[in-house]
Amino acid sequence: MGEFATTFELSNQFLDENGKPVPFKYIADSLEYAFNFTFGNAYKSKSRVFSRKPYNLTKALDYLKKLLVRESRSKKITKR
Numbered sequence: 001m002g003e004f005a006t007t008f009e010l011s012n013q014f015l016d017e018n019g020k021p022v023p024f025k026y027i028a029d030s031l032e033y034a035f036n037f038t039f040g041n042a043y044k045s046k047s048r049v050f051s052r053k054p055y056n057l058t059k060a061l062d063y064l065k066k067l068l069v070r071e072s073r074s075k076k077i078t079k080r
Contacts, residue, residue, distance in 0.1 A: 001031055002045035003064055010071045 005028045008014055012021040028042035039045045049068065052061075 001035065001037065001039065002042075002049050003061065003068075005031055005039075005042065006046050006049050006068055007064065010068060010075070 005024065008027045009021070009024045014022040014027060016022050024046065025042065028039055032038055049065065052065065
């Protein structure tokens with residue numbers, strides 16, 4: 001679920017009533033409510049997504065991580 005929450009945040013596809021991207025915390029809270037579970041600390045889960053070792057990933061998660069990293073890097077470049 002950490003992968004989903006992080007992907008949803010980086011995609012900026014979830015907008016509030018003012019048209020601004022929804023903060024990660026709201027996305028995490030919504031996923032917890034929708035799937036009846038708890039992250040515990042959603043931000044710790046988010047950091048674990050980026051710190052996983054490549055040999056512990058399935059191919060799907062490895063692909064998702066590459067997309068997340070690429071998107072994160074492109075956002076940093078455009079914000080400068």
